[in-house]
Amino acid sequence: MELSTRDKQLIVLLSGDLPETLTPYRDVALRLQGLPEEELLATIKRFKESGILRRFGAVLRHHQAGFAANAMVVYQVREEEIARTAEAIVSSPAVSHCYQRETRPGWPYNLYAMVHGRTKQQCQEVAAGIARSIGNPNYRLLFSVREYKKTSPSFFQ
Amino acid sequence: MDEIDSRILRLIQEGFPLTTRPYAEIGRHVGCSEDEAFRRILTMKRNGLIRRIGGSFDSRRLGYVTTLVGMRVPEKDIERAAAFVSSFSEVTHNYQREDAVSIWFTLVCSSQRRLQEIITEIERNFPEAQILDLPAKRIFKLRVHFDPSEP
Numbered sequence: 001m002e003l004s005t006r007d008k009q010l011i012v013l014l015s016g017d018l019p020e021t022l023t024p025y026r027d028v029a030l031r032l033q034g035l036p037e038e039e040l041l042a043t044i045k046r047f048k049e050s051g052i053l054r055r056f057g058a059v060l061r062h063h064q065a066g067f068a069a070n071a072m073v074v075y076q077v078r079e080e081e082i083a084r085t086a087e088a089i090v091s092s093p094a095v096s097h098c099y100q101r102e103t104r105p106g107w108p109y110n111l112y113a114m115v116h117g118r119t120k121q122q123c124q125e126v127a128a129g130i131a132r133s134i135g136n137p138n139y140r141l142l143f144s145v146r147e148y149k150k151t152s153p154s155f156f157q
Numbered sequence: 158m159d160e161i162d163s164r165i166l167r168l169i170q171e172g173f174p175l176t177t178r179p180y181a182e183i184g185r186h187v188g189c190s191e192d193e194a195f196r197r198i199l200t201m202k203r204n205g206l207i208r209r210i211g212g213s214f215d216s217r218r219l220g221y222v223t224t225l226v227g228m229r230v231p232e233k234d235i236e237r238a239a240a241f242v243s244s245f246s247e248v249t250h251n252y253q254r255e256d257a258v259s260i261w262f263t264l265v266c267s268s269q270r271r272l273q274e275i276i277t278e279i280e281r282n283f284p285e286a287q288i289l290d291l292p293a294k295r296i297f298k299l300r301v302h303f304d305p306s307e308p
Binding site: 026090146 | 212247248295
């Protein structure tokens, strides 16, 4: 999808927080010299349909929404088993993200799952349950100790 | 947080209404007035439950290059290295994790060249660190919202 200068300006504004008013779209449109509100709304819908906009809505802080523990669980899975294994991982409701990543010398893990739970033990049980269902591969849990930074990316700035 | 707040949260995580008066629409859905929906959402922002309301764009589809980086750092350097890493605007998430590879961050860069530049800069400042650049090959699941009533 070809993005115009105005599209890019709009992406900058929409990547932040909507104005805290009863008419947030009108107020965003006001910042884009003369863009009619209906056109702004149509553009957001176009972004969604084209897939460049994954979601438009509230972004929560997870640890405050009752998920005290979160672990990045990394599994070492044989190449030919990846698709099947990933299926088992993503079917767990405690998993929010699942990626296949490149490996590096000394770091043989290729499947990553973000596991959320109310306690560390809950995360461990989820990780172990997944491991059992996929033939007990080598895996490890990396609990988060501290959040140093969490922001949304800023595009075109 | 009461039942109405939970319903509002579920609704606006799925999608914030794309209409002239979104809070009136939210109110209609959960059974309260526009003003009340607005006030409740502002309160959830003020007490930190809602980080922001806006768009989550697909970085790759916008032409950006992303990766996850793991950093094995001597214990004594963790704080300093984490602060240095966070100082780059291209670093969107940065966590300390319980592992020998203790610092984990994500990079969203306008080019592969810029991404490499940042990694080189970090290596130069922390020569004792080992850096694992772990770009994604495939995304199997990316769930960006959570139901506060599960799991």
